[in-house]
Amino acid sequence: MFNRTHAQASPSVTLERGIPRLRPVRPPRYNGPLRGDRYGGNIVPTDAERKTAAILAALAFAILIAVCFALYLLNRSSRVLEHEPVPRSRDYSEKYLSYLPHSGFHNQRIALENALVISHILNRTLLMPPILLGHPPLRYRPSVNLQVDVALSSKVGLEHCVFVSKAMYIPDECTDFWTRTHVPWEWLTELPSLAQKHGIKILLRSDLTDMFLLSLRLTPSQTYFLNDTSAYEFRFFDSQTDDKPLGARYKERINLPTLASLSRGHRLLQLGSLFGTTRIRLSDPANIELRGNVRRAMVYANPDLLRIADSVRDSRELGGDWRYAAAHLRLGDGIFADAETRRRNVRLVWWKLVRELGLSDEDAAKIELRIGGRRGIYRHPPPRVRDAAASRAPHPPPPALNRTDDCLRSALHPLLRIPLFIATDKPGHQVLSIFGHTFPCLYYLHHFRSEVARLSELSVPWASDSRMSLDGDAGRSLVSDPLVSLLSPFLDAMVAAKARVVVGTPGSTLSRFVEDVLWRAYHNWNIVQRG
Numbered sequence: 001m002f003n004r005t006h007a008q009a010s011p012s013v014t015l016e017r018g019i020p021r022l023r024p025v026r027p028p029r030y031n032g033p034l035r036g037d038r039y040g041g042n043i044v045p046t047d048a049e050r051k052t053a054a055i056l057a058a059l060a061f062a063i064l065i066a067v068c069f070a071l072y073l074l075n076r077s078s079r080v081l082e083h084e085p086v087p088r089s090r091d092y093s094e095k096y097l098s099y100l101p102h103s104g105f106h107n108q109r110i111a112l113e114n115a116l117v118i119s120h121i122l123n124r125t126l127l128m129p130p131i132l133l134g135h136p137p138l139r140y141r142p143s144v145n146l147q148v149d150v151a152l153s154s155k156v157g158l159e160h161c162v163f164v165s166k167a168m169y170i171p172d173e174c175t176d177f178w179t180r181t182h183v184p185w186e187w188l189t190e191l192p193s194l195a196q197k198h199g200i201k202i203l204l205r206s207d208l209t210d211m212f213l214l215s216l217r218l219t220p221s222q223t224y225f226l227n228d229t230s231a232y233e234f235r236f237f238d239s240q241t242d243d244k245p246l247g248a249r250y251k252e253r254i255n256l257p258t259l260a261s262l263s264r265g266h267r268l269l270q271l272g273s274l275f276g277t278t279r280i281r282l283s284d285p286a287n288i289e290l291r292g293n294v295r296r297a298m299v300y301a302n303p304d305l306l307r308i309a310d311s312v313r314d315s316r317e318l319g320g321d322w323r324y325a326a327a328h329l330r331l332g333d334g335i336f337a338d339a340e341t342r343r344r345n346v347r348l349v350w351w352k353l354v355r356e357l358g359l360s361d362e363d364a365a366k367i368e369l370r371i372g373g374r375r376g377i378y379r380h381p382p383p384r385v386r387d388a389a390a391s392r393a394p395h396p397p398p399p400a401l402n403r404t405d406d407c408l409r410s411a412l413h414p415l416l417r418i419p420l421f422i423a424t425d426k427p428g429h430q431v432l433s434i435f436g437h438t439f440p441c442l443y444y445l446h447h448f449r450s451e452v453a454r455l456s457e458l459s460v461p462w463a464s465d466s467r468m469s470l471d472g473d474a475g476r477s478l479v480s481d482p483l484v485s486l487l488s489p490f491l492d493a494m495v496a497a498k499a500r501v502v503v504g505t506p507g508s509t510l511s512r513f514v515e516d517v518l519w520r521a522y523h524n525w526n527i528v529q530r531g
Helices: 003-009 047-082 105-121 143-152 159-163 191-198 211-217 257-260 285-296 304-311 341-357 359-371 406-410 430-438 451-456 464-470 472-478 482-497 507-523
Strands: 012-016 020-022 097-098 125-128 130-134 180-183 202-204 225-226 234-237 253-254 267-273 323-330 419-423 500-504
Touching: 097 105, 105 125, 105 130, 105 285, 105 507, 191 285, 234 257, 253 257, 285 507, 304 451, 304 482, 323 341, 323 482, 323 507, 341 359, 341 430, 341 500, 359 430, 419 430, 419 482, 451 482, 482 507, 500 507
Parallel strands: 097 125, 097 267, 125 202, 225 267, 234 253, 323 419, 323 500
Antiparallel strands: 012 020, 130 180
């Protein structure tokens, strides 16, 4: 049964005009005789009363601290939201294009390339989302569902998660707070200069919720939705007269002139997934040139990352520009994690690398047999595959190499006397042992600890929904270990791309980007265009 007198004796918090206030504790009434000496001297509390008083005082203090902390978070959250940059359009008749990013970084990069090309062709301003970094990545779902997932990936409303200690209970909404974040594309790439040089209209979208659209006065009635139900549902053509077959991967052809006509009366054109190197079929030379400029602008150009990559390249181990080879091997996720796929890809990369270094198939086969023995070794070299796209962008041969490092003396062939840097998500894995036997001077990124540690010192202008994470001690903890783990793959790829020669994993969009774009751009050559 509820005891009113006892309830009044417990501390509580009330709201007065929206402000939490602590109500003082009322002492319980006591009608018994007073304790003390027989002449009414000082009252001496019992041990039980002392313990009760201590508990009540501790409870009151804890409630006071909790209320103060809640007020602090509320005040701080309000200040953050007040300083959010609200995008303003000078002309509310301006037309926009938006799409839904998903999957890993390089899938997002390909989607952004396609979005930039489509928006420019349709003469719309692209609402450019930030890079979604984290583990696991946001997987593809039909656009109706993916739109919700993308909005929930934002950190708006999660300001309190910054102050949640990992040693205590973590609320459900804060579970992925430390493993995911948003980074603006302009921090990593050369997109700002691309937009300025080629007149591509971009509006940075830091907030992925509908509040951003409402700030531009974009409503569902003003939006033309092209919803998809599969990742490769639509393929876009810039010409209605292009009779190129759709291809087995895609389900429906969309002519951009037709799409422009259908969406003419809508201020926002909302697309779903745009991932896919062959997503856009271009026949207009001006559009093909535009896509090449967009892809080249995706080169990792952050000055701080470049300085760290250059310090690794110029280290005593690698020796500087043109003086080491590199392999980019993806082994740790998806189809690349399958044991048989790993062995096959490692062998293909090994063969392509030694061929690039000048070994004949006969000499390479002898080395492979010597390293692995007859058991488990393929009997014939893999076929040489001509890369038609790369042949359309020839480059000059690298300068002569002459290295006399002590560790190179044990190389199995004079042409293999070169240090090898392996960029991989599984450094030291046993499947990579063939490289260790072939290249005596073998290095991974973790061999350059001092350079990698500098990643934690970088200043990242996070998207506005995460800006509060950079304040105070909590912000510094966010940009230490998590930042190193998120940025290490970029540094790995950059070091590999600065090598004399680089070979990547078959079927990997990341490796293809390293070979086609990064490696060539860092050596001032024309990039390879595919699609």
